[in-house]
Amino acid sequence: xxxxxxxxxxxxxxxxxxxxxxxxxxxxxxxxxxxxxxxxxxxxxxxxxxxxxxxxxxxxxxxxxxxxxxxxxxxxxxxxxxxxxxx
Numbered sequence: 001x002x003x004x005x006x007x008x009x010x011x012x013x014x015x016x017x018x019x020x021x022x023x024x025x026x027x028x029x030x031x032x033x034x035x036x037x038x039x040x041x042x043x044x045x046x047x048x049x050x051x052x053x054x055x056x057x058x059x060x061x062x063x064x065x066x067x068x069x070x071x072x073x074x075x076x077x078x079x080x081x082x083x084x085x086x087x
Contacts, residue, residue: 013050015057022063030058033069041072043079051085 022030032054036042043051051068058065065086068079080086 013054015053018054019057019061019063022058023061027063029064029066031066031069033071035071039073041070041075041077043068043070043077043082043084048079048084051079055085055087 018032032051034047047068047070051065054068055065066080068085070077070079
């Protein structure tokens with residue numbers, strides 16, 4: 001389900017908007033994903049900050065964030081394996 005759409009270089013994501021969709025769909029767990037148009041799947045500092053905010057919001061709502069996947073041109077990576085944004 002698409003919740004936000006950005007431009008080539010940025011996106012503004014609110015944890016309320018992301019959480020609202022999960023609550024509406026009665027989700028107990030979610031996996032977040034987004035692409036990097038540059039093709040480089042390496043997470044940015046903003047990706048890690050956003051993940052931390054969404055994980056914390058999920059805890060308040062009893063919705064577990066399983067991972068946050070960044071998709072590049074021919075590769076992808078999860079922030080959880082890199083311990084970025086997950087406690």
